[in-house]
Amino acid sequence: MRALAARLWRLVVLCVKGPGGRLGLVYFAAILALNFVGIQITLRLIAWNADFYNALQKLDAGEAVRQMGIFAIIIGINSAQFLIASYIRKLLQIRWRHALTSVMLDRWLADKVYWHLNYDDGAAVDNPDQRIAEDCRLYVNLLTGEALELITTLAGLASYVALLWQLSSFPLAFGLFGMAIEIPRYMVWAAPIYVAVSSGVTHLLGARLMRLTVEQQHREADFRFALTRLRQSTEAVGLADGEAVERRILDRRFGGIVANWRRLINQELLLGCFTRPYMATVLRIPVFLALPAYLAGQVTLGGLMQLGSAFQNVVTSLSWFIFSYRDLAELAAASRRLDGFLDRIDAIASRPPTIARRPSGNSTLRLSGLTLDDPAGRELARVPALVITKGEAVWLRGRSGIGKSTALKAVAGLWRAGGGTIEMPGGTQMFLPQQPYLPLADLRAAALYPRPADGEALTDGARLLALVGLAPRAEAASLPGDDPDQQQRSLSGGEQQRVALARVLANRPDWVFMDEATSALDQAAEEQLLALLRRELPHATFVVVAHREPRGLGPLTIVDFDATMAASTEPVTAGRTPTPHYAADAIPALS
Numbered sequence: 001m002r003a004l005a006a007r008l009w010r011l012v013v014l015c016v017k018g019p020g021g022r023l024g025l026v027y028f029a030a031i032l033a034l035n036f037v038g039i040q041i042t043l044r045l046i047a048w049n050a051d052f053y054n055a056l057q058k059l060d061a062g063e064a065v066r067q068m069g070i071f072a073i074i075i076g077i078n079s080a081q082f083l084i085a086s087y088i089r090k091l092l093q094i095r096w097r098h099a100l101t102s103v104m105l106d107r108w109l110a111d112k113v114y115w116h117l118n119y120d121d122g123a124a125v126d127n128p129d130q131r132i133a134e135d136c137r138l139y140v141n142l143l144t145g146e147a148l149e150l151i152t153t154l155a156g157l158a159s160y161v162a163l164l165w166q167l168s169s170f171p172l173a174f175g176l177f178g179m180a181i182e183i184p185r186y187m188v189w190a191a192p193i194y195v196a197v198s199s200g201v202t203h204l205l206g207a208r209l210m211r212l213t214v215e216q217q218h219r220e221a222d223f224r225f226a227l228t229r230l231r232q233s234t235e236a237v238g239l240a241d242g243e244a245v246e247r248r249i250l251d252r253r254f255g256g257i258v259a260n261w262r263r264l265i266n267q268e269l270l271l272g273c274f275t276r277p278y279m280a281t282v283l284r285i286p287v288f289l290a291l292p293a294y295l296a297g298q299v300t301l302g303g304l305m306q307l308g309s310a311f312q313n314v315v316t317s318l319s320w321f322i323f324s325y326r327d328l329a330e331l332a333a334a335s336r337r338l339d340g341f342l343d344r345i346d347a348i349a350s351r352p353p354t355i356a357r358r359p360s361g362n363s364t365l366r367l368s369g370l371t372l373d374d375p376a377g378r379e380l381a382r383v384p385a386l387v388i389t390k391g392e393a394v395w396l397r398g399r400s401g402i403g404k405s406t407a408l409k410a411v412a413g414l415w416r417a418g419g420g421t422i423e424m425p426g427g428t429q430m431f432l433p434q435q436p437y438l439p440l441a442d443l444r445a446a447a448l449y450p451r452p453a454d455g456e457a458l459t460d461g462a463r464l465l466a467l468v469g470l471a472p473r474a475e476a477a478s479l480p481g482d483d484p485d486q487q488q489r490s491l492s493g494g495e496q497q498r499v500a501l502a503r504v505l506a507n508r509p510d511w512v513f514m515d516e517a518t519s520a521l522d523q524a525a526e527e528q529l530l531a532l533l534r535r536e537l538p539h540a541t542f543v544v545v546a547h548r549e550p551r552g553l554g555p556l557t558i559v560d561f562d563a564t565m566a567a568s569t570e571p572v573t574a575g576r577t578p579t580p581h582y583a584a585d586a587i588p589a590l591s
């Protein structure tokens, strides 16, 4: 319970401290104030019961009609109070969800945490997208609902109990084993006993429900993830005729949903067997309980109805726990998942990198004693000691799996486990992976990424696409009604890599790191495009990981990872430098 309270509190603090979250406290206070007005209205309604039914008992038509008018006014005020309060509550939900989502996004994107959560076994989190989109929504909606209800219920309870105390001045007298027993104000005692027994039964029947609800959300997310993955891999699956395997995977995941769902509905049925009759009787019980006093002439019909209404309010306030059990279970589950997500993020942020990465203070990149470990601390690779100076073109080669890509990730600051030192040069850097990322935008904007793409820049994006041989695509992208998703899906692997090369021209980095970034191009196109890059960025440094020699960049320095696994610690400032096959400026521009 204390752990749950700590989790809820941690997340509330994030809601309040997030952008615009403080104003949410004002909304919260305004809703509470309106809810307290609601309590006063309910008390007035209870008093109205006595007046109205007493008028009926006296067959006083004039008074009964007057009471109907009063009833209309009370209900009018009640409705206004309810609607305004629930409107402000929705504004509060928007504000706090925005604040919490914004904080979560900041934490997820800071220090490349999103990358570590995906790649790092020790910190892997299932479905971070669900945490940010779904759990933030659930948490804020349920929290604002339940917290406000709890405070209002407690405040209302005090008022209703005081009223019930005042109204039920008569005792319950009966005989037991020859003894005369009298319970003074028994209606007041009956309410908590009635609710305590009911709450106990609900908790007993509902405890399993909480675990099953958590599990259900987990399985739903897994199923969604499998569907998304299939959608993203349609081509590979289609080519491999993998439908049957995919279907089995989806069936298995959906089967998991159904199996848990069955357990869930059984448990809900069990709980419903109690809560349903409970809800139906809770409104009648007070009248039955007060009947002896009415029949004994101790209360009038109006008094009986007023008493019934007061008792009902005490019982429904006390029964808050029963009615809210499901929502509370969901709130506890969402806060546990969000809290766990934040713990993972904290764990990553607090884990110091074991590879030292610092500025070199000049225009060279220097790797010394660099080793790469996997997340469990096992050594994956040793990287050649290396000094690369500004303007060079360096080819990193070596057998598959030797650690070339991981070395580039270490230089980029993503891979932090291992040893040794990376001294980074000044200037801007750009890293191109084998599979380029295409943002959710039109192709001209994709060609500029991560440069912002507004109206003017889009024209530049189109020009660059044309430069890398994608002129028809650029034209199509500028047509109104063009579907960017469709455009991107229809790009071949080589065309996607051309878009990434256009990005280099758009962002003009001082250092370009390419990891098999032209592997899908034919050799002639590769040469032409690399020569284009060299011509457009004559002072840039190119560090290329590739299995075939990258031609077109001018004289190459070759760094052989295979040789270094034999443990050289001497910096490689110039390996074998083959004569360029083409002078860069002799390469014809692409049409």
Ligand SMILES: Nc1ncnc2c1ncn2[C@@H]1O[C@H](COP(=O)(O)OP(=O)(O)OP(=O)(O)O)[C@@H](O)[C@H]1O
Residues within 6 Å of the ligand: 119, 120, 374, 375, 380, 381, 398, 399, 400, 401, 402, 403, 404, 405, 406, 407
């Ligand atoms: N997240 C990870 N966790 C554990 N091991 C990893 C992880 N990423 C890569 N590795 C391992 O690190 C080693 C080096 O991988 P890397 O991708 O750097 O090789 P590479 O030389 O670029 O290979 P290729 O030429 O095939 O692209 C491989 O054995 C790979 O399995």
